[in-house]
Amino acid sequence: MPAHDAGTELPSSDSQPAPTEKRSSRFGNGAIVFAVFLGILSGLGTFTFGYGKGASYLSNNPQSCVNCHAMQDHMDSWQQSSHHHVAVCNDCHLPHDFVGKWVTKADNGFFHSLAFTFGGYKDPIQIKPRNRRVTQGTCISCHGDLVHPLLPAVNGQDMLKCVHCHTDVGHAGR
Secondary structure (H helix, E strand, O other): OOOOOOOOOOOOOOOOOOOOOOOOOOOOHHHHHHHHHHHHHHHHHHHHHHHOOHHHHHOOOHHHHHHOHHHHHHHHHHHOOOOOOOOOHHHHHOOOOHHHHHHHHHHHHHHHHHHHHHOOOOOOOOOOHHHHHHHHHHHHHHHHHHHHHHOOOOOOOOOOOHHHHOOOOOOOOO
16 A cells, blocks of 8 residues: 555545636636626616716706706796896806805706606606705805895895795796
């Protein structure tokens, strides 16, 4: 009988061939599933961005707001309004500071696309309280010299909203 080290098996002539060692993969199955999921998500995102004309929302062009049919009435009423020649949608519906503008644009873009995709919005569409505050702030930003004596002495105190009296300024006939 041949001598061998303990723990070392020698192949026997009557046994089946030793199973081949499974090649170790650099990446496991989880990494492959993750890569496939990431690819699908990227593809859907790219398709949605292109189909929804996503690049147009980075502009200041009012036509981008009517990419969605739900905004057509707002566009039509804006074209009849007194602000048509001096302000576009972003001037009244987005804060005038850089960070606030892009945060609000991203927030609105996400929830608008969600609502329009799944149909979860009122017809006619309604402005959210947060966006109503933004619009009030932009009114004051542009007309601050004129309305400054009418503003509350302390920030945050109640005051009438500008559109309470000036309902047709941004969207005539609404």
